[in-house]
Amino acid sequence: MTDEKKPRRRPRSDGQRNRENLLKVAKAAFTAGEVDIPLDEVARRAGVGIGTLYRHFPNRDALIEAVYRAELDSLADAAPILAAQHPPVEALRAWMRLFVDYIAAKLVIAPALNGLAGGTGALYAQSGTVLQDAIEKLMAAAVASGDISADIEPVDLLRALAGVSNYAAGPGWETSAKRLVDILIAGSRAPAS
Amino acid sequence: MTDEKKPRRRPRSDGQRNRENLLKVAKAAFTAGEVDIPLDEVARRAGVGIGTLYRHFPNRDALIEAVYRAELDSLADAAPILAAQHPPVEALRAWMRLFVDYIAAKLVIAPALNGLAGGTGALYAQSGTVLQDAIEKLMAAAVASGDISADIEPVDLLRALAGVSNYAAGPGWETSAKRLVDILIAGSRAPAS
DNA sequence: TTGTTAAACGGAGTGACTCTCCGCATATAT
DNA sequence: ATATATGCGGAGAGTCACTCCGTTTAACAA
Numbered sequence: 001m002t003d004e005k006k007p008r009r010r011p012r013s014d015g016q017r018n019r020e021n022l023l024k025v026a027k028a029a030f031t032a033g034e035v036d037i038p039l040d041e042v043a044r045r046a047g048v049g050i051g052t053l054y055r056h057f058p059n060r061d062a063l064i065e066a067v068y069r070a071e072l073d074s075l076a077d078a079a080p081i082l083a084a085q086h087p088p089v090e091a092l093r094a095w096m097r098l099f100v101d102y103i104a105a106k107l108v109i110a111p112a113l114n115g116l117a118g119g120t121g122a123l124y125a126q127s128g129t130v131l132q133d134a135i136e137k138l139m140a141a142a143v144a145s146g147d148i149s150a151d152i153e154p155v156d157l158l159r160a161l162a163g164v165s166n167y168a169a170g171p172g173w174e175t176s177a178k179r180l181v182d183i184l185i186a187g188s189r190a191p192a193s
Numbered sequence: 194m195t196d197e198k199k200p201r202r203r204p205r206s207d208g209q210r211n212r213e214n215l216l217k218v219a220k221a222a223f224t225a226g227e228v229d230i231p232l233d234e235v236a237r238r239a240g241v242g243i244g245t246l247y248r249h250f251p252n253r254d255a256l257i258e259a260v261y262r263a264e265l266d267s268l269a270d271a272a273p274i275l276a277a278q279h280p281p282v283e284a285l286r287a288w289m290r291l292f293v294d295y296i297a298a299k300l301v302i303a304p305a306l307n308g309l310a311g312g313t314g315a316l317y318a319q320s321g322t323v324l325q326d327a328i329e330k331l332m333a334a335a336v337a338s339g340d341i342s343a344d345i346e347p348v349d350l351l352r353a354l355a356g357v358s359n360y361a362a363g364p365g366w367e368t369s370a371k372r373l374v375d376i377l378i379a380g381s382r383a384p385a386s
Numbered sequence: 387t388t389g390t391t392a393a394a395c396g397g398a399g400t401g402a403c404t405c406t407c408c409g410c411a412t413a414t415a416t
Numbered sequence: 417a418t419a420t421a422t423g424c425g426g427a428g429a430g431t432c433a434c435t436c437c438g439t440t441t442a443a444c445a446a
Contacts, residue, residue, distance in 0.1 A: 012442050015394055038432060049396030054434065156373040160353040180349040187380025205413055208423055231403060242425035247405065 019056045021046040027067045039063070072130055075102055079134035088142035089185065095138055096181040099161050104174045131158060148188045157184055212249045214239040220260045232256070265323055268295055272327035281335035282378065288331055289374040292354050297367050324351060341381040350377055 025046040029037045039060060043053040057063040078098055082091040135154045142148045160180070218239040222230045232253060236246040250256040271291055275284045328347045335341045353373070 009392070009443060012393060014442070018394085039434085040432080043396095050433095051396050051435085051437095052394075055394070058434090060433075151372075152376065153369050153372065156369050156376070159370075160373060160377075176346050176349050177352075179344075179346065180353060183345065183349070183380035184353075184376060185380070186382075187376035187378070189379075202414060202421065205422055207413070211423085232405090233403075236425095243405085244407085244425050245423075248423070252405075 018046070018048050018052055022048065022053055022056060022063070023067055026063055030064070030067060071102065075099065076130040076134040079138055083138060083141060087147075088138070088145045089147040092135075092138045092142050092148075093181060093185050095134070096157070096161060096184070097178055100174065100177045100181065103177070143190075146190060148185075149190045152188045157188070160184060211239070211241050211245055215241065215246055215249060215256070216260055219256055223257070223260060264295065268292065269323040269327040272331055276331060276334060280340075281331070281338045282340040285328075285331045285335050285341075286374060286378050288328070289350070289354060289377070290371055293367065293370045293374065296370075336383075339383060341378075342383045345381050350381070353377060 022042065026037075026042050029042060029045075039053055040050050042063075043050045046053070053063075057066060075098065079091075079095055082094045082098070085091070086094055132155060135158055139148065139152065139154045139157075143150050215235065219230075219235050222235060222238075232246055233243050235256075236243045239246070246256075250259060268291065272284075272288055275287045275291070278284070279287055325348060328351055332341065332345065332347045332350075336343050
């Protein structure tokens with residue numbers, strides 16, 4: 001019933017190496033825009049058989065999720081740091097801008113995120129929770145300090161941000177995206193009651 | 194060089210019928226959530242051969258675009274009407290809410306829009322222009338009346354809206370999306386100079 | 387070292403899907 | 417009624433995701 005520990009053996013070193021290699025190759029391909037790269041090709045570039053790829057990642061989505069989970073986590077980790085360095089509203093703004101930067105640097109690729117089966121949720125439901133937690137805490141602080149209105153759903157802002165990443169195209173989109181961040185912040189301000 | 198007119202013959206009636214049938218079937222499937230439906234199946238349901246489908250729509254994306262173009266157009270058409278009925282800012286707000294309604298009614302399906310190859314642009318570059326025109330005019334009016342700030346990019350709002358449609362999941366998302374509309378409007382207001 | 391064994395590997399094979407090609411059918415115009 | 421451009425249909429080629437299972441190898445014990 002409870003989780004038994006069966007540490008019979010140490011995990012095999014070649015297994016871990018291959019797994020990391022696959023992730024590295026996949027990330028390189030995805031960030032290079034080859035979102036639709038065949039999985040055979042990923043395996044080939046990583047110097048492993050297709051069977052090995054599928055043992056580590058049961059399907060395409062699993063691979064994509066694994067590639068981005070680390071990025072998502074590091075984005076989430078930045079939240080408490082920013083919170084410590086800035087006043088609440090500015091921390092929120094800074095984090096949202098960082099979100100945009102991540103997209104700009106192709107560290108997080110929206111098409112890949114959205115391309116997931118069923119479109120939505122699948123990935124954000126699992127990996128996305130860390131982002132939700134991050135923004136929720138930032139907003140809670142800003143609400144507590146009386147800077148932003150209490151009846152704003154954190155998720156809404158995240159959605160808007162994610163939306164921008166979908167349509168990240170054309171020159172100047174990045175500054176345009178940061179302008180949107182300002183709009184969102186301004187729109188979330190508590191009325192000067 | 195210029196577009197020659199060669200109206201040798203009237204288009205064949207069966208051709209038009211089949212085309213409409215395909216669109217009807219495809220729309221039904223897409224709105225029912227069967228975004229990944231095989232094209233053979235679409236052809237079968239429409240009672241035509243696969244070859245016929247591919248003559249009318251050279252690839253999957255073309256079909257998706259054709260299905261939604263009408264919806265997109267009607268959404269765009271609503272803009273001037275709303276503009277005539279409401280003061281500028283309210284017209285803008287109403288239109289953005291209408292956008293959300295369309296998504297809610299599954300008349301426009303975000304997963305399908307985003308699932309397009311290459312992720313971005315492909316569809317919005319063509320069909321999306323009508324939406325851009327629509328919101329640009331609404332915003333121009335609101336800027337002219339001094340209600341909203343001049344340095345807001347219309348596309349940004351569209352992006353945010355589209356983003357929300359991606360993550361349209363879970364109960365209450367709709368009201369949450371409309372709240373986002375209000376945030377965006379509030380954030381776009383011109384400073385009471 | 388050597389033997390044992392569980393863990394991991396590789397890649398041929400399967401089924402599903404997209405898209406092409408081209409001979410056949412039919413609506414339109416004369 | 418005849419001619420012909422227009423549209424139809426579906427077999428088949430090419431690609432891809434994912435499975436299966438015989439073979440290899442790293443980890444551990446003796």
